[in-house]
Amino acid sequence: MSDQESSTSTSQTEGEVEGELDEEVDTEMEGEGEHDSKHRDSPPLQISSFSSTLRAVIRIKQKYHALKKRRQEAEGDGALTGATGRTSPKIFTFDGTTPIALSVPQKKKRKRRRRVMYPNRGKRRAPPKPARSRAKYCLYLLFAIVFVQVYNAIENLDDHLLRYDLEGLDKTLRREVFGQQGAVEGLLSHLKEYLSTYVHNKPWCCPCTAPAGVGKSHLGRLLAGHFRSVVETLVLQYYVLHHCPQEADALQCARDLSALISEIVERAEEEEKIPLFIFDEAEHMHGEILDVLLQLVSSEQTNEYLNAIYLFLSNLGHSHITKHMLHNSSSTSMAKSGRYSHFVKELTPILRNTLEKLHVLWTEADILPLGLLEKGQVMECFLDEMTREGFYPDHTNIERLAGEIEYYPEVGGHEYSQTGCKQVVAKVNLL
Template sequence: MDGLEQIPEASASGMTISLVTPIRAAIRIRRKIRNLKKSHLQLDLSGKKSADSPKSSLLRRQLSIGGRSKSNFDSPKHFSFDTPTLEQVQWGNLRRKKKRKKSRPVLYPGNSKKYLPIEHKSKAKRCLILFIGIVCFQILNAIENLDDNVLKYELDGLEKTMQREVFGQKIAIDKIMDLLKDYLATHWHNKPLVISMNGPSGVGKSHMGRILAKHFRSVADSDDFVLQYYAMHNCPNDSEIATCQMDLSNKISDMVTRAEMEEKIPIFIFDEMELMPSPLLDMLHGYFQLNQSNEYLNAIYILISNIGGNEVTKYYLQNVSSNVLNVPKELHSIIQSSLRQHHSLWDVAEIVPFILLEKSHIANCFLDELLREGFYPDNNNIENLAGQLKYYTIRDKQYSITGCKQVVAKVNNLHPYT
């Protein structure tokens, strides 16, 4: 009986122990979790990391045995054993503000070497240099071709001949040579070259035309590209003007056509333009226009006349004593006004004024003619012949009224009669 009565007591104490033990275990676990959280919070505030203590590892094993994980206890969704203090909240806010204000640090080079940025070579630069080289080569080649084309006409020899045989007209010679060199430098042009030689009678205009015709015939080795036309000789009668007009038109068309085929420039020399009928002037004016085929643009027209000669003589005698005499520029407008009154074809012409000749120039004309006729060049005889002509006397200078026009007749009178 005693034994039987003691059995329930033992069972009751066992049940009490079994109930108290889990409660105590839960209390111990709660205390350990609280201590663990406090230790973690202190570690976070100090910014240091430490390894887990043996107690914490033991606590995790106990939690795993009890069927609960550490994450469940740490999660604020399940446990909120401690509330953060005011000091901890302020410290956390201060740390967040510091993190927001913290900016990216500016790095300055120290003692390290500094290098300039690398320049990358562009391929387009090489292409540009190649293109510039090609253009320069073409320009040099074109200049050489221009020189070769000018040499073909032997203009240097022509200039020497003019200076040797035409006296007192240096300004006119220089202007004619400049016009010819510029025009004959190439075979392709946008307009024909029209040169008008104007001045008093006997100053060398017709002689200049003969020199040009002779030179270009010798250069071309043919008479097919040079035409000398004298109005009084080629068309003397007014009744034959229509026939003269047709013949002249056919000659010009034939010459420019053949010259274009052989890549040569024809030259047309018209003397005594002041005597040419108006229908012929109108026809020539049509050849000076720009709106025509290419072969008619590659041609040189020399117009010789006494138109404006009286104005040149008057102007020259009035201004010859002036030290600022600029004959080409000032005479151009004077001659141009006289030419426009005669016909409008001179509007496209390059005006070349021929001035009066001095007595020394007349003496040179006599010397040249005497040598051609085979006479001994006696200076006394030359002075005697030059003194037989009439002159304008301006201060210490004398200018011939008729120029060298009477020189040939005076020299011919020296021949003995047979």
């Protein structure tokens, strides 16, 4: 419907309502006029007739306003819903009308998608390169620094061990010491571990216990000779029966020994080397000397006293070693390292208990036991001694000399010597 038609219909409805209201009012007024004309000839109006007229006027006015208000509400509802209000019927014709344009819903415009461009077979686009992070270079630099530090530390350990020539010591001990290859390997392992660094939290104390004649004194002499060629004056070889034979001089011997050790330790601190102290025949050491050594090896000392090696050679606990070997002999030779490690594991608690009862010095020491020598190993001692003295190494003569030595009863296919190689030098000198 056009705007012109809606305005004309609205004006017509308003005119019609007003006309209806006027007609109603006129009818009321005409009725009242007729009533007045009828009563003109009547006597004058009273108060009651005047009040009824006023009430009629008010009622007409209220009705007028109610109709008008109802009409306005109807027009408002029609304007909201798009429909015409209640009006008088109209004659429908096609004259003067305009065709109503049908509203066709329009389709929403879709966004045009970009066309996917595929690369040609011959030319392929390279994938985008990820952005490089600068933190990677810092990480690579950190790895390089750590690698250099570790490499230098390993090189420093090797350089520190090279000055002691442990490879040369290993060859010497394997060539000169007979029947104690397991003990030699254990000793070299401890030395390599301790000498690999210069700074320690305590000195290394090692009591080397064994029966008589198995080569512990010979082992001490070989160690002293090798380290004298490496660290020169930083080696002390102390024989108890020679340096302090009298018990009455034990206190003075302890003081002299303490002063001598302090002097060597201070010199070693200046040269940044580890000194070696070898005490042979330690079973004859007096209590005063052991007390002084206990103070020197304690961890409460200054740094220079913590970097030292104390090796004690004695026959303490030799009865336990002999008994254990005679009761636990097998076909496996004690010279092999596997058998020796089992031998040490079984004997260490027994020997430690025995040594701790003698003195507190042996409480935290690493005990290194040496086993008995078999008859074949005694024959090797004869062969080496005869070669040194210039005798022809006759096998028959060597067997004869080895047979003159006393042995324990054969156990498990092994024949152990009671005196080891102790009598070898004397018998060779009689030739």
